[in-house]
Amino acid sequence: MSIVNLTMTENRTVPVVFEENVAVKMRSQAVSLFYDKVEALKEVTLPILANRITAIIGPSGCGKSSYLRLFNRMNDLIWNAKVKGQVYLDEEALYDPKIDVVELRKRVGMVFQKPNPFPMSVFDNVAYGPRLHGAKEMGGLSEIVERCLRQAALWEEVKDKLKGSAFALSGGQQQRLCIARVLAVGPEVILLDEPCSALDPASTMRIEDLMQELKVNYTLAIVTHNMQQAGRASDYTAYLLMGELIEFGPTKSLFTYPRDKRTEDYLTGRWG
Amino acid sequence: MVLAAAGWMTVVILVLIMIMLFVEGLPILAVTNPFSFLFTSQWYPVSDPPVFGILSLIIGSLMITATALVIAIPLGIGAAAFLAEIAPPPVREAIKPVIELLSGIPSIVLGFIGFLLLAPAIQRIFNLDSGLNGLTAGILLAFMCLPTIVSISEDALSAVPREYKEASLALGATRWQTIYRVLIPAARPGIVASVMLGMGRAIGETMTVLMVSGGRLAIPSFITDPMSAMTGRIAIEINNAVFGGLQYQALFAIGIVLFLITFAINLVADLVLEKQRRRYA
Ligand SMILES: Nc1ncnc2c1ncn2[C@@H]1O[C@H](COP(=O)(O)OP(=O)(O)OP(=O)(O)O)[C@@H](O)[C@H]1O
Ligand SMILES: [Mg+2]
Numbered sequence: 001m002s003i004v005n006l007t008m009t010e011n012r013t014v015p016v017v018f019e020e021n022v023a024v025k026m027r028s029q030a031v032s033l034f035y036d037k038v039e040a041l042k043e044v045t046l047p048i049l050a051n052r053i054t055a056i057i058g059p060s061g062c063g064k065s066s067y068l069r070l071f072n073r074m075n076d077l078i079w080n081a082k083v084k085g086q087v088y089l090d091e092e093a094l095y096d097p098k099i100d101v102v103e104l105r106k107r108v109g110m111v112f113q114k115p116n117p118f119p120m121s122v123f124d125n126v127a128y129g130p131r132l133h134g135a136k137e138m139g140g141l142s143e144i145v146e147r148c149l150r151q152a153a154l155w156e157e158v159k160d161k162l163k164g165s166a167f168a169l170s171g172g173q174q175q176r177l178c179i180a181r182v183l184a185v186g187p188e189v190i191l192l193d194e195p196c197s198a199l200d201p202a203s204t205m206r207i208e209d210l211m212q213e214l215k216v217n218y219t220l221a222i223v224t225h226n227m228q229q230a231g232r233a234s235d236y237t238a239y240l241l242m243g244e245l246i247e248f249g250p251t252k253s254l255f256t257y258p259r260d261k262r263t264e265d266y267l268t269g270r271w272g
Numbered sequence: 273m274v275l276a277a278a279g280w281m282t283v284v285i286l287v288l289i290m291i292m293l294f295v296e297g298l299p300i301l302a303v304t305n306p307f308s309f310l311f312t313s314q315w316y317p318v319s320d321p322p323v324f325g326i327l328s329l330i331i332g333s334l335m336i337t338a339t340a341l342v343i344a345i346p347l348g349i350g351a352a353a354f355l356a357e358i359a360p361p362p363v364r365e366a367i368k369p370v371i372e373l374l375s376g377i378p379s380i381v382l383g384f385i386g387f388l389l390l391a392p393a394i395q396r397i398f399n400l401d402s403g404l405n406g407l408t409a410g411i412l413l414a415f416m417c418l419p420t421i422v423s424i425s426e427d428a429l430s431a432v433p434r435e436y437k438e439a440s441l442a443l444g445a446t447r448w449q450t451i452y453r454v455l456i457p458a459a460r461p462g463i464v465a466s467v468m469l470g471m472g473r474a475i476g477e478t479m480t481v482l483m484v485s486g487g488r489l490a491i492p493s494f495i496t497d498p499m500s501a502m503t504g505r506i507a508i509e510i511n512n513a514v515f516g517g518l519q520y521q522a523l524f525a526i527g528i529v530l531f532l533i534t535f536a537i538n539l540v541a542d543l544v545l546e547k548q549r550r551r552y553a
Contacts, residue, residue, distance in 0.1 A: 074438065074441070074442060077437075077438070077441065079360040079361065102444050102446055103444070105441065105442055105443065105444040106443075106444035109443070110442040112435060112438065112439065112442075114435060116433075116435035116436065116438070116439045117439075118436055118439065118440070118454055119436075119457075119458055128440070128443060128445075128453075129443040129444065129445075132443065132444065132449055132453075133444065178439070181439075181443065182442075182443070185444055
């Protein structure tokens with residue numbers, strides 16, 4: 001473990017503890033995000049470590065989704081959103097005008113809060129990305145679909161219903177289908193925005209187990225409302241409050257010895 | 273109470289119109305059988321004996337309508353997709369009312385513009401004897417059904433849950449891939465209905481077609497031939513027809529054909545729109 005001081009603003013630094021010899025896959029450098037004139041994120045500087053699960057927690061409206069959506073530039077869709085600062089993927093600046101956003105989104109996949117399969121068959125949902133990016137029906141498309149459904153721990157449940165509508169699946173199955181759909185594009189990073197908030201506890205456990213398997217090959221960042229989930233399922237945790245990064249560190253130490261009073265208040269439910 | 277009365281009144285009037293249409297038109301079948309009425313093209317309503325074959329009118333109407341749709345469908349769906357998915361909200365809010373306003377232009381005004389500007393241009397471009405022909409009429413009609421197609425298709429596209437759009441873009445699809453592969457298929461019933469309604473308007477349109485289609489009474493071979501449509505023929509001849517006479521009956525019979533075509537189109541459009549509503553209910 002080593003301690004690095006991350007500079008947020010000129011007069012504020014946050015000491016951060018993290019493992020040595022772990023690559024930084026993505027990071028934000030003093031990123032501010034404005035909706036019109038409202039500053040939803042305030043100079044947030046944070047690393048997302050490779051092959052680890054980073055949880056982003058904080059009260060509702062603190063900017064967790066806005067922050068996550070920086071990493072695949074989904075905020076581009078919000079026409080009044082403006083970004084200041086820089087985000088890096090493998091030290092490549094994402095908010096550089098030269099960046100191809102379509103390419104970026106192939107490398108950084110996203111799973112949404114509400115399971116959102118397309119109104120298509122199970123197979124076509126998973127095949128959507130590969131088809132976009134040029135996979136041919138004959139050239140192993142069904143192998144890709146099967147592999148991704150297996151990786152998403154869904155294959156056994158749907159292998160006889162591949163041609164059936166994705167809407168016929170349960171909510172938890174639909175969310176794993178969405179994960180399979182992301183895997184089929186071959187991403188390096190997977191962003192998950194409250195992926196379990198619409199699911200029952202059993203489905204939630206399955207997704208959490210799945211995340212542990214996926215982190216061997218992928219880098220994961222998850223936004224969650226659920227503190228137990230962050231505690232159970234993540235390696236690192238970042239605490240955001242009103243658009244500001246309050247604390248970041250290994251999940252265990254942040255949960256047991258929060259260094260900031262505000263983190264402690266939030267974790268013990270005394271927030272607000 | 274008042275509203276219910278007004279509603280019933282409308283229905284009663286519509287039924288009366290229908291009855292009148294059939295009462296005045298059907299007797300023509302005493303002098304001509306339905307087959308030769310619909311499928312021959314001699315139209316000599318005042319010779320002795322008169323001949324009533326409306327095939328050239330049907331073909332004229334269909335060719336003009338088809339031309340209008342060939343132009344209006346891609347343009348309309350493209351514009352709808354642009355408005356719903358690409359234009360920033362302020363642009364959309366500014367453009368949509370303008371497009372809806374377009375549908376309020378009286379058809380005689382469009383016909384006038386077509387007569388003065390479009391027809392000479394078409395004549396020059398295609399090197400024709402006259403710019404008054406099916407193509408000119410079709411282009412003008414395309415403008416008349418565009419507002420319907422754009423505004424209903426835009427509604428249908430906007431009604432597609434935004435989660436689909438986000439999911440597609442997040443998988444690395446471009447905006448056009450997203451529109452083409454996810455949004456248009458999901459909005460298909462509404463888009464089909466918008467085209468049907470636009471088509472209904474095109475087939476029923478009289479003034480514009482009358483002014484610019486050339487009015488020739490023969491089966492047209494090319495879209496650039498002068499031709500007549502069913503609506504225009506009724507409008508031209510109804511003044512000279514003897515009340516209750518054979519020509520008068522024949523014109524009403526054309527009205528019945530038009531009515532059945534537009535009725536069928538509207539019915540299908542309604543069914544499709546209903547399907548779209550249920551889809552995301
Ligand atoms: N499109 C937008 N336009 C204007 N303001 C927005 C927009 N999206 C989010 N905001 C505002 O930005 C702030 C952060 O929103 P964000 O959705 O990132 O929060 P969050 O932490 O994900 O909340 P939740 O836990 O409820 O999902 C909120 O105050 C929100 O009202
Ligand atoms: Mg959120």
